[in-house]
Structures are given as C-alpha cells and as structure tokens.
Amino acid sequence: MKLFPFGHATHPQWRMAAGLVLAQLRAQMSLPDFASQPRLALLYITDHYATQAQALLAHLREELPQVSDWAGTTGVGIAVNNAEYFDEPAMAVMLCDLPPEHYRVFSGAAPLPSNWTADAALVHADPATPDLAELVVEMAERTQQGYLFGGLTSSRTRSVQFALSGGDAAHGGVLEGGLSGVAFGPEVGWLSRVTQGCQPISPEREITEADQHVALQLANEPALETMLSDLQISLSEPQKAISVVRGTLVGLSPAGQAGVQRTGQLGSDVRVRHIVGLDPARQGLVIAEHLEPGMRLTFCRRNVQAARADLVRVCAEIREALEPEMLSIEAIHALSDDPLRAVPQPGQRIAGAVYVSCTGRGGPHFGGPSAELQIIRHALGDVPLVGFFAAGEIARHHLYGYTGVLTVFTQPTSPPTTP
Structure with a gap:
C-alpha cells in the first residue's frame, strides 16, 4: 500500500x-x-x-x-x-x-x-x-x-x-x-x-430522575436549580439568564462511566448536546437527547483553547502509536550477542x-x-x-x-x- x-x-x-x-x-x-x-x-x-x-x-x-x-x-x-x-x-x-x-x-x-x-x-x-x-x-x-x-x-x-x-x-x-x-x-x-471541542464548567453529576428529554434531578437535586447555581444566574434576570443558557451545552456520559478526565477535559465517549428548553414547573432541563437515569451530565462551553489542546493531544496519540517499538536498554544488552535480534521493530506510516x-x-x-x-x-x-x-x-x-x-x-x- x-x-x-x-x-x-x-x-x-x-x-x-x-x-x-x-x-x-x-x-x-x-x-x-x-x-x-x-x-x-x-x-x-x-x-x-x-x-x-x-x-x-x-x-x-x-x-x-x-x-x-x-x-x-x-x-x-x-x-x-x-x-x-x-x-x-x-x-x-x-x-x-x-x-x-x-x-x-x-x-x-x-x-x-x-x-x-x-x-x-x-x-x-x-x-x-x-x-x-x-x-x-x-x-x-x-x-x-x-x-x-x-x-x-x-x-x-x-x-x-x-x-x-x-x-x-x-x-x-x-x-x-x-x-x-x-x-x-x-x-x-x-x-x-x-x-x-468543549470545556467542562461544572462538576459531573448523575441524572437521578428523567422523563424522556427532560432531566428532572441531578444527584437527587432539582436539575434547573442545580444549573442556575452552577452558571451563577437567576430567572429573576431573564435576559442575562437566557444569554448564558444559550451559550451552555451539556456533556452526557453512559451510566457508570466518568465523562470528565483527570486533566479536566471531556472524555471521548462524551456526547455534547444542546439545552433546548427549561421546565420551571418541574424544575427540569430539556436536552436534545433521550435521557435515562444513571447517565452522567456536566455543563460545558465551547472553548477555543480546549479545542486546540485536545486536537493536538489526539494527533500526538496517533503519532505515538505509529512510532517504532524501541527495545529497552536491558533488552538490548540481553541481545547484544546477536545484533540482528536487537534491531527495533518497524513502525507504521x-x-x-x-x-x-x-x-x-x-x-x-x-x-x-x-x-x-x-x-x-x-x-x-x-x-x-x-x-x-x-x-x-x-x-x-x-x-x-x-x-x-x-x-x-x-x-x-x-x-x-x-x-
């Protein structure tokens, strides 16, 4: 090839x-x-x-x-x-x-x-x-x-x-x-x-109650109240709240699987979805995804720096996977009586x-x-x-x-x- x-x-x-x-x-x-x-x-x-x-x-x-x-x-x-x-x-x-x-x-x-x-x-x-x-x-x-x-x-x-x-x-x-x-x-x-392409801006929480596309409770707390607290907004200031919510997305992870890595980045299995509405009567959030209890949710925003850093990361992972497999110093010494056996394994291009x-x-x-x-x-x-x-x-x-x-x-x- x-x-x-x-x-x-x-x-x-x-x-x-x-x-x-x-x-x-x-x-x-x-x-x-x-x-x-x-x-x-x-x-x-x-x-x-x-x-x-x-x-x-x-x-x-x-x-x-x-x-x-x-x-x-x-x-x-x-x-x-x-x-x-x-x-x-x-x-x-x-x-x-x-x-x-x-x-x-x-x-x-x-x-x-x-x-x-x-x-x-x-x-x-x-x-x-x-x-x-x-x-x-x-x-x-x-x-x-x-x-x-x-x-x-x-x-x-x-x-x-x-x-x-x-x-x-x-x-x-x-x-x-x-x-x-x-x-x-x-x-x-x-x-x-x-x-x-997004950066988490809140702790990750389990969805403990949901109704189809509506998240009703996060970690047993009202979902809408939790979001307002995380985003530091109030429905008493609707114009400001609407602007902030429109710029906010949610990252969803499968049940039992952490979506936010130790580095603070979203994991590769996280699916980012829009917040498409609020349900004040039930203190819920309407998400553009069918929700199930047990899924994990974090609020996030699109972030240029995070997107660039993560793209560089995946490229680096691919390059590392393509590098030749070099033998350790100990292995080279062990094979020093047979130089042909000490040749590094070919990589991929x-x-x-x-x-x-x-x-x-x-x-x-x-x-x-x-x-x-x-x-x-x-x-x-x-x-x-x-x-x-x-x-x-x-x-x-x-x-x-x-x-x-x-x-x-x-x-x-x-x-x-x-x-």
Missing part, C-alpha cells in the same frame, strides 16, 4: 474544479511513492455542487476509469491537508490504495453482504433519516471492532451521498437518505481518535487520512481560517487528507456534536537495514 493520491480545488464551475483535481491526482499517480492504480475513491463536495452531483461523479468516473468504487458525501465545508473550504464551491478526492477484496462500498441500495466480515467502516448518513441513532448502532455491531467513523451530511440544498461499487450504476452512484460508506476488512490498518469535523468548529473557532487543519498538518506532517464538516459526527457507535473524528490509514514502514 502506497500513499493515497489526493487533489482539491475551488471554482464557481464544477468542471473547472474537477480539472484541477484530476491534474493533481495524475501528477501524484506518476510519482514512485504514490499509488498508480488505486480502485477506491473518496469524494467530498461542498453543497454548492450538490445539484450537479450526478454529472460531477459521471465526469470523474469517465476521467478515472481505473477507479471502480466511489464513496463520499456533501458538506457546507470540506477539509483537506492544511486547508478548509467553507461556504464556497469546492471538491476533494482521495484515491485509496487498497486491494478490492479488503473493502466493500455499501448503501441502502447495495447493503453489505451478510457473509463479508468488516473490521470497521467509514459511514456517511442523512441527518433526516428516521431512527438514525439505532441504525448507527446496528451498523457498528456488524463490525468486529464495533467502530464506525464518519459523519452526517450537511447541506443547504440536496443531502447527497456517493456510493458506487464496480460497474453497478443502477442509481448512478448518487443517493439521498439513509447510510452509505465503505466497510474495511481486518487486513486494512487504521487508527482513529475523537477530539472534543500514514498512507492517507479522513477528518470529519463539526460545522460549528471550522474557521474562527480555532483562531482563523483553516487553523484546525493546520494544527493536524503540523502534528502529522504532509499526509494525504480529505474530509468534510458535518451536521453530526460518527465515532464508535455514537452520534456526536462539536467533535472532530480523525482516522488514518496505516502501512508498515520498511524494516531498518543492517550492515
């Missing part, structure tokens, strides 16, 4: 953007470090091109006949190595160098075969799909790792997804509604991490990456245009990367908000030579 060729461009006319992307892909495919005959393409477009999605995909397929399989979706913004295209016409394509037997493109029109074993899956989903959370869980259960990564289409026009396998073009490869994506077999190396971030995280939230993607490039290096800004992020079997999901495809590095 070699580096994944990728290209990206912006232009008011999609054909011009496609021409620029194709030129980049062809130039990279001629280089020795990049794959020359990849079969799987990931295609992300901004919603400016959504109404021309069918013609766009047909044109790319005609220009890249060796690429048989396509997957992707639409966002109000797309992500690439070191840059973001937000609220402008743009597209990005990455060609993945994977053997065809190691992956399967799927959609509602072409589900995964029941006899094919998936290790993990890249998933794109229409946010208007009924019972979406349950479908995500079901899809995760079909993978050996129980792990999905991806996000929900974000669009002001058509919520377009791309899913095409081989020559099966009955639906043209352009879909709306449901789930689609690529499932990967156990032979494909990957690493994935979730980064949160990144062949390509997919980054899905929340539409609320792009641009100014990280201090300036493309700052979020520049942090990733600084941490991981100049690696092929594509992705999009989503209406909700998918990781493991959860739907998230205000998060980033960074996934890298890995390949072994060549073992060190010995004299």
Whole structure:
C-alpha cells in the first residue's frame, strides 16, 4: 500500500474544479511513492455542487476509469491537508490504495453482504433519516471492532451521498437518505481518535430522575436549580439568564462511566448536546437527547483553547502509536550477542487520512481560517487528507456534536537495514 493520491480545488464551475483535481491526482499517480492504480475513491463536495452531483461523479468516473468504487458525501465545508473550504464551491478526492477484496462500498441500495466480515467502516448518513441513532448502532455491531467513523451530511440544498461499487450504476452512484460508506476488512490498518471541542464548567453529576428529554434531578437535586447555581444566574434576570443558557451545552456520559478526565477535559465517549428548553414547573432541563437515569451530565462551553489542546493531544496519540517499538536498554544488552535480534521493530506510516469535523468548529473557532487543519498538518506532517464538516459526527457507535473524528490509514514502514 502506497500513499493515497489526493487533489482539491475551488471554482464557481464544477468542471473547472474537477480539472484541477484530476491534474493533481495524475501528477501524484506518476510519482514512485504514490499509488498508480488505486480502485477506491473518496469524494467530498461542498453543497454548492450538490445539484450537479450526478454529472460531477459521471465526469470523474469517465476521467478515472481505473477507479471502480466511489464513496463520499456533501458538506457546507470540506477539509483537506492544511486547508478548509467553507461556504464556497469546492471538491476533494482521495484515491485509496487498497486491494478490492479488503473493502466493500455499501448503501441502502447495495447493503453489505451478510457473509463479508468488516473490521470497521467509514459511514456517511442523512441527518433526516428516521431512527438514525439505532441504525448507527446496528451498523457498528456488524463490525468486529464495533467502530464506525464518519459523519452526517450537511447541506443547504440536496443531502447527497456517493456510493458506487464496480460497474453497478443502477442509481448512478448518487443517493439521498439513509447510510452509505465503505466497510474495511481486518487486513486494512487504521487508527482513529475523537477530539472534543468543549470545556467542562461544572462538576459531573448523575441524572437521578428523567422523563424522556427532560432531566428532572441531578444527584437527587432539582436539575434547573442545580444549573442556575452552577452558571451563577437567576430567572429573576431573564435576559442575562437566557444569554448564558444559550451559550451552555451539556456533556452526557453512559451510566457508570466518568465523562470528565483527570486533566479536566471531556472524555471521548462524551456526547455534547444542546439545552433546548427549561421546565420551571418541574424544575427540569430539556436536552436534545433521550435521557435515562444513571447517565452522567456536566455543563460545558465551547472553548477555543480546549479545542486546540485536545486536537493536538489526539494527533500526538496517533503519532505515538505509529512510532517504532524501541527495545529497552536491558533488552538490548540481553541481545547484544546477536545484533540482528536487537534491531527495533518497524513502525507504521500514514498512507492517507479522513477528518470529519463539526460545522460549528471550522474557521474562527480555532483562531482563523483553516487553523484546525493546520494544527493536524503540523502534528502529522504532509499526509494525504480529505474530509468534510458535518451536521453530526460518527465515532464508535455514537452520534456526536462539536467533535472532530480523525482516522488514518496505516502501512508498515520498511524494516531498518543492517550492515
């Protein structure tokens, strides 16, 4: 597996953007470090091109006949190595160098075969799909790792997804509604991490009484009263209280699981949700999530510094996981009679990456245009990367908000030579 060729461009006319992307892909495919005959393409477009999605995909397929399989979706913004295209016409394509037997493109029109074993899956989903959370869980259960990564289409026009396998073009490869994506077999190396964009501002408490979307008691105290105390506001000053509550979110954790780490950051399993209303009669808080007693809740706010620090952290975790496994001094001494045995184990390198971030995280939230993607490039290096800004992020079997999901495809590095 070699580096994944990728290209990206912006232009008011999609054909011009496609021409620029194709030129980049062809130039990279001629280089020795990049794959020359990849079969799987990931295609992300901004919603400016959504109404021309069918013609766009047909044109790319005609220009890249060796690429048989396509997957992707639409966002109000797309992500690439070191840059973001937000609220402008743009597209990005990455060609993945994977053997065809190691992956399967799927959609509602072409589900995964029941006899094919998936290790993990890249998933794109229409946010208007009924019972979406349950479908995500079901899809995760079909993978050996129980792990999905991806996000929900974000669009002001058509919520377009791309899913095409081989020559099966009955639906043209352009879909709306449901789930689609690529499932990967156990032979494909990957690493994935979730980064949160919020900072806890209160103690974490157990939800001790709830009624569907309403938290009634936190740690056996009235939920509304607890929130007012934590945020230091009063309903006697409604304008101030409304302003503060609108800027406050809640982080929810599964029952029996701490959501706030020792460092004070939100853990990767925390789902951030909006406070959508107050219930003064019952002293409750209305949350944009179905609540169950036993879940844990903390109040939080979006925070630029916390978001930057956590993104750096997950990039560092990925880099550490890719570093060669060095032997200890004791092991080197023990093997000193056989120098060949003391050679460090080869590590992994990144062949390509997919980054899905929340539409609320792009641009100014990280201090300036493309700052979020520049942090990733600084941490991981100049690696092929594509992705999009989503209406909700998918990781493991959860739907998230205000998060980033960074996934890298890995390949072994060549073992060190010995004299």
